[in-house]
Amino acid sequence: MSTKVKSADDLPKKPGIYIMKDSEDKIIYIGKSKSLRNRVKSYFKDKYDTPKTQILMSHFNSLEYIITDSEKEALILEANLIKKHKPKYNIRLKDDKRYPYVKITDEDFPRLIITRNITKTGSYFGPFTDVGSVRQTVKFLKSLFKIRTCRRMDGPCLNSQIDLCYGPCGGNISKKEYKKLISKIDLFFQGKYSQIIKNLKKEMKEAAISENFEKAAVIRDQIISIDEIMEKQFVDFKDELxxxxxxxxxxxxxxxxxxxxxxxxxxxxxxxxxxxxxxxxxxxxxxxxxxxxxxxxxxxxxxxxxxxxxxxxxxxxxxxxxxxxxxxxxxxxxxxxxxxxxxxxxxxxxxxxxxxxKQKKKMKNAMIEIKKYLKLEKLPRIIEGYDVSNISGKLAVGSKVSFKDSIPNKKQYKRFKLETPGPDDYGMMRELLSRRLKPLSEGEGEEPNLILIDGGKGQLKIAIEVLKKYNLEHIPIIGLAKEFEEIFIPQSQIPIRIPKTNEGLHLLQRVRDESHRFAVTYHRKLRSKEIEGSELDDIIGIGKTRKINLLKHFGDIETIKKADINEIANVKGLNKKVAKNVYDYFKKTVQKVQ
CATH class of the missing domain: 3.30.420 (Nucleotidyltransferase; domain 5)
Known part of the structure; x- marks a missing residue:
């Protein structure tokens, strides 16, 4: 518990931390000292040692302190309180990227999980910047050491049956043996690979002496696997450091x-x-x-x-x-x-x-340039991009991408299956934006500083109507047409042209291209699913190429069913005979249903 003081003379000559507050009782600085009285007294001078102290004291109003048993304890408490309160005049470590950590859980039979939240239980390693790589590594270690993945130990699971887990829930491994596996994983994340190999070789030798050749073979494979992954992932130095x-x-x-x-x-x-x-x-x-x-x-x-x-x-x-x-x-x-x-x-x-x-400065410059050219009130820290993708109105999808401080924020990406019948690109854009903006108007989610539509005047007009419908007209919106890289804004017939070499334009292009890529990728995925498991596979004369051509031409199976023989025969790669097979197949299918 902290204690308030009116004068530095009231402070004890003991180690601890001091908490400075402004007139609104907001914490503005947290410091530590081995003698609270001597340290705090140094702030109350006629002349200040540094500009920082002068600025700090111009906002200072009151002070509290916490006594600790040692200066070391004060150091730990200071770090924890700075992290919690984020005082304006402290030097603060910002970790807004929220990189994941690998956690070994604190359980009788621990698990290995990826998490972004650090609690007081378990052991943590990280943070890791390459999310894909750490997922692969965790997957590799789980399969290599056959540790459990299930949250509840309520009986032998599939993994134990197919030899991917030693099955502690079935009593197939003791706590002591299981902890040995966990200790190897602990060493792995500490980077002590030679120690792991050394321990494994010792275990392999002991298993061989005991004529437990099956166990020795498993350990041998583990050694080989670790050697291989180390060769792929790391750069060697001469010394062990x-x-x-x-x-x-x-x-x-x-x-x-x-x-x-x-x-x-x-x-x-x-x-x-x-x-x-x-x-x-x-x-x-x-x-x-x-x-x-x-x-x-x-x-x-x-x-x-x-x-x-x-x-x-x-x-x-x-x-x-x-x-x-x-x-x-x-x-x-x-x-x-x-x-x-x-x-x-x-x-x-x-x-x-x-x-x-330099890269961060360039990113900030890009946002400043956008603010200047588009005459925005705020710096566009959050930019959302939207696009739709379809073939003749079939399998229509929409995408939303989000950039924060010029960097893709993939946690905020979203894709939509659109129900608007097509071809109707404007209607699809209206549906896409409505499904995104309606929740926003109801207080769900964070508002963007700028919305970017992949398209020109027509697409922008639809977007403005949707913003108006949901009382979100205060959110700036633009359309970026690809042909001439012209930027269309509301209430102006004349597009804005930002110089081609401008960093602001480059950022807008990245948002536009990413929204397009994300929509097209999803559309292809849906098409692939339809192609992979299609009724066309049962028709004589229809192979993979002809199946793709049919779906490209008509858009989906339902349209093919309604087509006549001549229309089917016009598809690239098909002749009258194969067209008749297709027509007859679906005619019989319809008759069976009836």
Whole structure:
């Protein structure tokens, strides 16, 4: 529980954290100290040491504090409270990307799952930026070590019957043996591949000595599988290392921090983070705050952390090292290389940070350009794109894609099977937008800053009508016609032409092209399903090519059924004889139904 104070003299000379608030009782800064009284007193001076302190104190109104048993405890509490309250004047690690983690559950027979939420139970590894790769890895490990996947252990499942699980629910494996499998997976995600191989070879030898050749063969296959996946996924170094290499690049009020992870002598991860509130702070202060918040959640702490520059506050560095050592369970080292391979590594990571900064700046510039050309009130951080796809009105589908801060936000993508009879592209667009915007008008979901329609004046007119119907006319909307890359806006007959080299136009084109791709992909998927399992397969003379030609020509089976012989014969690749077979087949089918 925190305690309010009126004066710095009221504070104890003990370790703890102090919480600064503004006149609205909102937390604006959280700090730690080994002596609360001495630290807080330093804020109340006639002249401030830094511009940051001056700005902070101009908003300061009240202060609370929490005493801790040690400075190390204060460090942990400070990181947790910063993460929870996100004070304006603290340097904060922003992880809006919500990358997934791999979790080993805390159960008698643990499972391996992918999650985006970290709780107090279980062991976590990550975050992982390549979602597809981590899914493949988890799938590989589940099948390799045959651990359970079912949520409830209510009897032998299919996996245990087909030898994909050791079947703990059926009593086929002891807790002790099962925990050995989990320990191997734990080592895998820590990057200790040589340790896994060493343990497996020992088990294989013991199994062979005991003449348990079946078990020895299983272990042999596991060793081969791990060797193969390691060769594919990682870049080798000469030494066996366990390091995190951390570098950063300032970008105005924030800083881009890049982390390369080296485990067992191999690069097995790269990630980037945004530290907000970095303005008016020194680079080593930002890195210190990053280390505190980055390792403050359930992450692997490496043996060595390599930085571009030293943490100048030696007491702060010692505190961080003591804390990291406690987390790891053995000594951790922070180094700043001046030569050799480590210096080359840190330079490589720093170049990555600069490159990401440039890319993020380019993305922001694109949004600024769109705002300028379209005269928008707000920066278009969320842009939604819409398109429809059909063949002569058949198998009509619609797509919605969403870009957030110039990057595809695939969690917000959606596809629709459209019921509007065709061909009627305008009607289909009306249905698509109505199905999306009606829930939005009822308070479901986040409003976009800009809606983009793949099309010109006609499509835009329909979209405006739908917005008006649902009282959403305040949402900016445009149509982007592909032929001349003209942008159509409401209440103007003259299209806007953004220069072809402009970053804003490039972003709008990406949204338009992505909505088109997403719609076409879904349409092809539905067509493939119809082609794969079709009544046409039972007709003499109709193979795969003729079947595709028929469906392309008529759109669907129902239209083929209604066609006469001459119409069927006009289809590419068909003759009168085959056309008669098709006609007679469906005529008989109709008669049977009747």
């Amino acid at each position: 366990d390091q995190d290499i951390i570098a950063m690049s300032f970008d105005g009020d924030s800083a881009i921090v890049v982390v390369f992870s080296v485990r067992d002598g191999k690069i097995n991860g790269k990630d980037d983070f945004l530290m907000s509130g970095a303005k008016n702070n020194k680079s080593n202060e930002v890195i210190s705050a990053f280390i505190q918040q980055y390792y403050g959640i359930n992450r692997h702490v490496p043996k060595e952390i390599i930085l571009e520059e030293a943490i100048k506050d030696k007491e702060e560095e010692k505190l961080l090292l003591d804390w990291l050592t406690d987390l790891r369970g053995e000594e951790v080292e922070i180094t700043v290389p001046l030569e050799g391979s480590k210096l080359r590594l840190i330079r490589m990571v720093a170049k990555n940070a600069d490159l990401i900064k």
